[in-house]
Amino acid sequence: MQTQRNRRFHLIYISLFLIGSHSYADKVVYNESNLFTNNDHLTISSSGSFRLQSLIFDEYNNTNDALKYRRDGYNSFSKISLGSDYKFSNDLHFLIGSETYINYPKILRWHGRYNKSDSTLTANQLYVGIKNDQFGTLKFGKINDLFYDVVGVKTDLADYTPIAQPLDFSNQSAFDGTGAANRTLRYEKSYKKLDFYSAYLFKDTNTSDAQSTFKRNYGLQFATEYHFTPNFSWANAYQYNSGKLNNNTSNEQKKYNGHLIGSSLFYIDNHWLISLGVNYTKNLLPTHSNITQTAYNSETFGLESYAGYKFDIHQYAIENIRPYILETHFKYINGRNFKQNNVGIGTAIKFKYGLGLDVEHYFTSDTVNTPDLTLLRLRFDY
Template sequence: MLKKTFVIGFCAIATLNVNKAYAEVELVHQDKIFSDQDSLSLKTRGSMRLQALNFDQYNKTNESQKYRRDGYSAASRMYFDLDYKFNENTRIFAEYQNYFNLPKIFDWEGHYGKNDEDFTTIQAYGGIENSKYGTLKFGKMYSIYHDVVGVKTDLWDYDMLGQAPTWSPFSFFDGSLVSSKTLRYENKNKYVDLYAAYLFGDETSKNNMTYKLKSGGELAADIHLNKKLSLGVSYKHNEARLNDSINSHDLSQDLIASALYYFDGKWMLGAGVGWYKNLLPNNSALNQQTPVNLEQYLDTEAYGFEYYAGYRFNVQNHGIQSVQPYVMGDYIKYTHGDDFSRKDYGVGVAFRFNYGLGFDYERLYTHDNKSTPDLHLFRLRYQW
């Protein structure tokens, strides 16, 4: 009951504090606490996303997702940002990001999966930033690959199907999407943003095996070709282990990816490609006896690419801020370890209204060797 009351109260506060345009909600702001230059602030922001997927047909590839046809929470999220500035050059900060599942919280039967959680912590980290020396962060956070490369094509709703995190069984631990114990350094200037990270050991269990990240490293650069166009490149390497109660198997994991992003206020264009070694699963290996299943499960290589092209019509009338039609697509292909490929392409349109409201529609066509059906996607969103 307490968690339900919290969510209701939080959403009410957010609704009361937003204006016609998207805005953060400032919960605390205090200047001159210990000196004439310092300040403390606590802000929140986020979005509620209710989505429905209407597949053209239901078969064994998507039978378990029928609840999504009637509407479900599509990664609704909220952020809390704590910031203490010593002066204009130096600050310490902390960020917390959480996915919340309203249908699960309110037990809206038929609108969530049986294994869904009420709340899922996505990021929880702190750090220090200096205008001269850069930024140092530690904690649970998105990977450098996601922040520098992945976001450049993460521009539509049913997306990221050409990226490793969508397919990786351990994306919240191997650092393809998130890692729980990351030490990260950033240094940004007018021409290029440089990133480096070290991933400390972590582990999780799935499919009757344990994945152990022994260590990992990431490097990336976001090159500003001009004010409207940027190029991101990223590399990551992990040393990991799979084991069951008797056997174990050591492996190395690698990811190399790059993406371009262009936005001039109207045209929004994104294109990216990546190569993934020992990150995507060979699910047929689960039928093998140990230790063969351990040796073959992540013994794979694959590549993927994604693209997006949209044009924003700024309306600013009758409560409509903008309308953005777009085309999009992706492709994933195993070159070793499994016989699987998938191609998606389609069209969509994104409406943005006053008061943080929005509506998206996508029509997606899929071709793969699992007979995955085409679908219609509908998403309602509210941002604060």
């Protein structure tokens, strides 16, 4: 268990903050009116990011030795998103959305750059929805959790690779409300400067490991974002998760209630990008204990901050260069002895045609003696 957790902590570093394009808009691939009636309209859009990354620790030891192959270059959460918006009346839209992670080295059988256990394709999101211009948007399916989409994304600018957020420390992220979850009903509405979100997670099927079986009874999520100006916003979120844990050997059973609360400030203009986020969980993230009655009796705290300044170049095929600094802190207040502090410095270079290069170095201090590392990332975003 200790080895698995140590490996997980190091894998968190694999996809740290990806700063360069990071807020790239969907590209419209189909846009047509009057398909079936005189008033309908169909838009299909897509976005994607393909990332080749090299991870180089300052030293290799028993906690990261298995990652040596990643020095040669490996996939880092490459994905393709697709969405459609069919307007079938003046104020009603039918929506379909999807997001798929693509492990292209495994697809290409690029040996030495993936684990055999890695998935080739992973459907991270798949949902349908109805949008009304007056009453808001309702979605149902596998959808990202509200905490991340509204609060956490402000400081996880690499796009679903946070360092000090519950998503990366949960081993039940598809069921406990920290990651994309099946059977999610989500509502969204904007009121002038305020965006409001709520979601209900229905009862889901069991998910098991060798020692225990986890089952979600239901979950509740709420979030708001207030826009002080077009460039400056404040986001808040709260999530509640009701679950059940069974010991596979003794049939011991425990009901528990998990809580997650977070807040973030975010500022962006033509040059500056500054963000600060905090989160707190109670009885949501696992402890080291294999005993069912204490497995989720935990409290954690996380903090992330980032500041970067973009210099426009527009010469020699370089669009801009963004040097940045980031800092993260994560610790268990109760439930296990673990804390981690990171300070990162880096430079993101954005070239023409969606190409980019990131060079980053991280100074790490934690309770499992993780060495410092340097990270190189070549990417193509569209």
